Amino acid sequence: MSTLSDLVIAHGRSTPEDIEWMHMLVGDAQLLADLAFADIVLWVPTEDGFIAVAHSRPSSAATLFYRDIVGQKIRPEWRPQVMQAFDTGEIVDSSAPEWYEETPTRVRAVPVLRRLGSASARTTDSPIAVLTRHTNLSEARTPGRQELTFNDCANDLFSMIASGDFPDLGAPSGPRRGAPRASDGLIRLDVEGITTFASPNALSAFNRIGFTDELEGESLAEVTTRLLTGHAAFDESLPLVVTGRAPWRTDIDVRGVTVSLRAIPIRNRGERVGAIVLVRDVTELRHQERELITKDATIREIHHRVKNNLQTVASLLRIQARRSHSDEAKDALSQAQRRVAAIAVVHDTLSTGLAQTVDFDDVFDRVLLLVAEVAAGHNTSVHPVKKGRFGVLPSEAATPLALALTELVTNAVEHGLADRSGEVQIIAERSDEQLTVKIVDDGTGLPEGKVGAGLGTQIVRTLIQGELGGSIDWHTMMGAGTEVTVEVPLRYLTSGAGANAQ
Numbered sequence: 261m262s263t264l265s266d267l268v269i270a271h272g273r274s275t276p277e278d279i280e281w282m283h284m285l286v287g288d289a290q291l292l293a294d295l296a297f298a299d300i301v302l303w304v305p306t307e308d309g310f311i312a313v314a315h316s317r318p319s320s321a322a323t324l325f326y327r328d329i330v331g332q333k334i335r336p337e338w339r340p341q342v343m344q345a346f347d348t349g350e351i352v353d354s355s356a357p358e359w360y361e362e363t364p365t366r367v368r369a370v371p372v373l374r375r376l377g378s379a380s381a382r383t384t385d386s387p388i389a390v391l392t393r394h395t396n397l398s399e400a401r402t403p404g405r406q407e408l409t410f411n412d413c414a415n416d417l418f419s420m421i422a423s424g425d426f427p428d429l430g431a432p433s434g435p436r437r438g439a440p441r442a443s444d445g446l447i448r449l450d451v452e453g454i455t456t457f458a459s460p461n462a463l464s465a466f467n468r469i470g471f472t473d474e475l476e477g478e479s480l481a482e483v484t485t486r487l488l489t490g491h492a493a494f495d496e497s498l499p500l501v502v503t504g505r506a507p508w509r510t511d512i513d514v515r516g517v518t519v520s521l522r523a524i525p526i527r528n529r530g531e532r533v534g535a536i537v538l539v540r541d542v543t544e545l546r547h548q549e550r551e552l553i554t555k556d557a558t559i560r561e562i563h564h565r566v567k568n569n570l571q572t573v574a575s576l577l578r579i580q581a582r583r584s585h586s587d588e589a590k591d592a593l594s595q596a597q598r599r600v601a602a603i604a605v606v607h608d609t610l611s612t613g614l615a616q617t618v619d620f621d622d623v624f625d626r627v628l629l630l631v632a633e634v635a636a637g638h639n640t641s642v643h644p645v646k647k648g649r650f651g652v653l654p655s656e657a658a659t660p661l662a663l664a665l666t667e668l669v670t671n672a673v674e675h676g677l678a679d680r681s682g683e684v685q686i687i688a689e690r691s692d693e694q695l696t697v698k699i700v701d702d703g704t705g706l707p708e709g710k711v712g713a714g715l716g717t718q719i720v721r722t723l724i725q726g727e728l729g730g731s732i733d734w735h736t737m738m739g740a741g742t743e744v745t746v747e748v749p750l751r752y753l754t755s756g757a758g759a760n761a762q
Contacts, residue, residue, distance in 0.1 A: 272304035289316035294442040295414035297321040345369035373424035383424035431507040440540030469514040504535020563611035570604035620650035648688035660727040672701040
């Protein structure tokens with residue numbers, strides 16, 4: 261199914277700012293569904309009605325829509341209610357239970373207004389979309405205190421959506437890993453920051469960090485202050501979160517337990533009247549994150565040390581080459597030094613990031629610098645020209661490809677352009693299935709079929725055919741010059757690398 265942006269652009273009449281606002285709203289649609297114990301659907305206007313662009317099912321109740329509703333046009337029985345909310349800018353409730361596939365339901369239509377700026381009270385003149393709540397009445401029962409509080413919170417948020425106060429432009433751009441959900445724990449605060457309700461899961465989370473009393477009737481700010489007394493420094497945003505004054509997130513670390521808090525200020529006509537604080541014990545998640553960070557740092561350090569060791573080996577080979585009295589030995593040592601340096605470039609790139617993929621264009625630009633040294637030793641002035649893009653490659657493919665291309669470009673300089681000036685073109689063409697690289701020089705060329713049989717040629721064949729499962733072809737161009745074509749299948753690429761390759 262298409263994404264929200266695709267559907268809105270294809271069928272709706274929304275601006276880019278409207279689409280961004282809807283993305284922010286959809287980011288909290290699951291929270292709305294869980295608080296309201298109902299399905300939440302977002303509709304945008306089209307030329308002939310409305311189309312559903314997002315849907316969230318409640319984790320706290322049975323869903324009405326077992327099949328995907330996104331991309332469908334609005335049903336005739338909902339259209340008048342949704343149209344009324346869109347035209348008037350007011351929340352419209354169904355006057356009587358409605359039936360959906362033999363299930364009694366209650367529908368609420370909420371107009372979505374967009375605030376024009378974080379420091380402005382102005383909103384769009386008319387709604388940009390309509391959000392509907394579909395409550396399943398077949399499981400009606402006497403609600404408990406938690407369900408009543410959750411519904412009150414949902415109604416507050418619906419009112420804020422209709423006035424442009426939610427989502428909040430001052431909130432973080434995206435949720436951090438382990439962001440709390442309604443089912444993880446919820447605390448309701450009044451305007452003074454006093455707890456008026458704490459769900460059992462929220463109370464359990466605070467019990468784990470040392471609070472053993474009842475939260476209700478307590479100032480959440482004072483409770484957290486007592487818990488953190490004598491502990492390490494905490495996030496400076498914590499006071500604003502626990503008083504419900506800012507729509508931010510923070511963590512509390514006490515006694516080896518980490519609790520994540522997210523505050524959602526509740527506003528009525530722009531004035532803060534209370535807050536919702538979502539609570540989640542994220543101890544295991546944060547522990548896993550720390551392990552991953554340590555692992556990533558270790559991997560980067562290994563790449564850094566390998567790079568340093570390879571550079572040391574390259575330096576030793578260079579020194580040995582300079583002291584050698586045999587031209588043949590000097591040439592062999594210089595080639596070995598260059599090959600080691602090419603591998604070091606890949607490890608240097610890997611040592612600077614977390615991902616085990618590399619931007620091969622950056623790697624190859626640095627590899628080309630090695631060609632200048634080769635050209636200087638063969639009395640030639642070479643102008644390497646790179647065209648196209650290689651894209652992102654996994655490290656296991658980057659190393660053999662970098663080494664193979666270094667050999668091919670160097671060979672063009674040493675043999676095709678020896679004792680003369682010229683140009684070497686490196687042309688990269690990438691599709692979803694294959695990477696094709698052509699190395700073209702305007703040198704003396706080589707007799708068709710007379711490919712060299714030296715160590716460099718053997719290395720290239722082994723790397724391209726053996727390591728990368730690709731193919732390589734040499735041939736002389738019309739007139740003069742040599743063209744080498746390397747084709748590498750991309751089936752080894754991970755989905756992450758492939759997505760960023762273009």
